[in-house]
Amino acid sequence: MSNFLAIATVTAVLQRTLQAAIQEDVEGARVTTLRPADIGKGTPVSGVNIYLYQTALNTAWNNTDHRGRHRHSDTAKRSRTALDLHYMISVYGNEVELEPQRLLGSVVRSLSDAQVVREEMIQETLSDSNYEYLAESDLWQQVEEINFKPMDMSLEDLSKVWSVFFQTPYALSMAYRSTVIMIEGQTPAQKALPVASRGLAVAPFSGQPLITEIASMTGKFEPIVADSTLLIRGKRLQGNHTGIRIGAVEVTPSQVSEGELLLPLVRLPTHSLRAGVQSLQVVHQSQTPTPNRPGAWRSARAALVAPNHQVGMVSNASPFLLRPTIIDLAVTITQGQEEELRSAAIQITTDVTIASLQQVTLILNERTVEHPAAYLFEASHRTTDNQSITVEVDDVKPGEYFVRIQIDGAESSLNIDPEVTSPTFGSFVGPTVQII
Template structure:
């Protein structure tokens, strides 16, 4: 971020950029940064004057530094102000030789070709002896680069700007916005050391609480988790006299237990207790001496349980010949779905030329069920690959693994045929 010299650095860098271009295009042209007073009061006889007439908070960055203080008033982070700067660039010169118009064309060309204030331009400005007062500027270290964009001002807006200058004649002008300048406070915030060991908190009586780092299928860390998967739970301090795993609202004893890993076959959980979608898992150490105590619990970790389609049934088929079909499709899956979960049916036609694809939401349900009903309409006749998505958890498709098959390594099921 940049310090209090940022605004002045932008103005000085803009002045140097325009000066380098104008002195080539118009002989004797110079660039000033004074208030547009009457001729002879600081504005050039031939040249351009840059005047910062407005500064406004940048709406995209204005709240990016929240929060800056803790409840006790100490700094949490350095406060940062985000500003957009608005410049009025006025052109002066011999009207007979159209010098103001030539200068305006040079300004527009230069800022359109080089709209970004580069770090090299900022370093060159700071190193210029003319701007020795900007030596401590750190605008070049700002994350967001400064960009110049023309501002469209109507006659009324230009009139309002020039009216604030007493007895100052109007000059050919254009407005530019410089965005964004991030000015950071010099206050030094305080930050505590990071937590070295999450079990070393002196306020808890359970210093040996289990910690779960990750959960994945025994088939592989990237393999999907389904109802028949065996979960591997990795962590630390997992082993205990009474180690239990809580998932799907019930507690189970893992099949294998060690201090760093637990194995839990999901097939041992009643199907009605498992729901597709995101599940919460915890490791619990039951305490013998505390009958009414829940025990020592680990952190909760999320896993995504993906459904599998068991059976597909179609009924109430309507439509003949080439007409689009409507029908009612019932899916039976291996997991329970609650009334609050969102269920979507995905159909993809098995075809090599312009295959059709459809999405249908399930009908509403009043109770938990493993049977899902979908009303299909305007569906093209054909064979379709079927998937069901429950709260973002999508069922798997079958892949042909026979090297001798013509559909080797292609999806082959489950399918639904709409005659």
């Protein structure tokens, strides 16, 4: 959150960012912050004008309580207001030399690269002698991210905005929104003391299990993959018959106690594992008799899902991220010769099933220290679930590439050389693919 100078600081950052770009693209162009009616009155022959024409409350942030957040070396404040800023960015210049259109292209490119307002951008603006009046601004301390995004406005909507600028000739323009700017009050926040003791009460679900943490057995910050063992921590986890439900599958943990459960993911059917965010619940089951019918039997796998139990008490649903692992790579088609850019089809096999509706992205990073190339490619639509997927890549520089795959936001890991005596110790060594 920030003080009353936040709005002016965002405008100054926008002005300084655009000035650095357009002065290289159109000689003599300047960025101004005037009312549209004042364009041409002492302004440069060509340039960009930024006008803040509307401020709007950001309902989502205003309905969220952030009083407990502390800024750097300051106390939390009782009140805060979240705002979105709406800017009209107009361009003008020599129409014969298409200067307005060149300037608009420069603006769009610059704000595409600078969509997120970084802390260093704010600090550089505040240290600029042209903005001495903003020296007391503390926008750089704001925790919430600030973005510049173009607004999709029709010609009719754009005309309505310009109509409020009475008798002002229209100039080629685009509207941008900056979100979110948090302005806080000056009164410190207060919070009552917690309840010291509670009287006797009957909780309707006093025995309900509670999950507080899910991690890999190898470490809290280690990735969870298909062969990981989950460490599930919480309260009241042990029941007469304790099961763990992941998606639509229910399995039995390998170790059970009141505060911890262990679950090797290999106990789940292979086809049921999906990369991405998974939902896990602890289930306390009540046992029911098994029908005594001739020939009745259950396999070891079927016994894990406890079909002869009925659900008694279910915990909260807790998420964890299951990351895929690449187990095989192959380049099936390559087109291009000598120094030409290549087109290829890369087949990736993972240790989990990739559903047809999951979003898959292939990530390539050239294995070199001199100007390494990097590429992202989206997988095409698929009609079946499979552990293998083929992604077509285009305009790729020939060379060796580190390969990662991202499935619904869950990204595979690169292998690191663990050998102390190896020249590549501590560096990435795979998986890689050659595109030649």
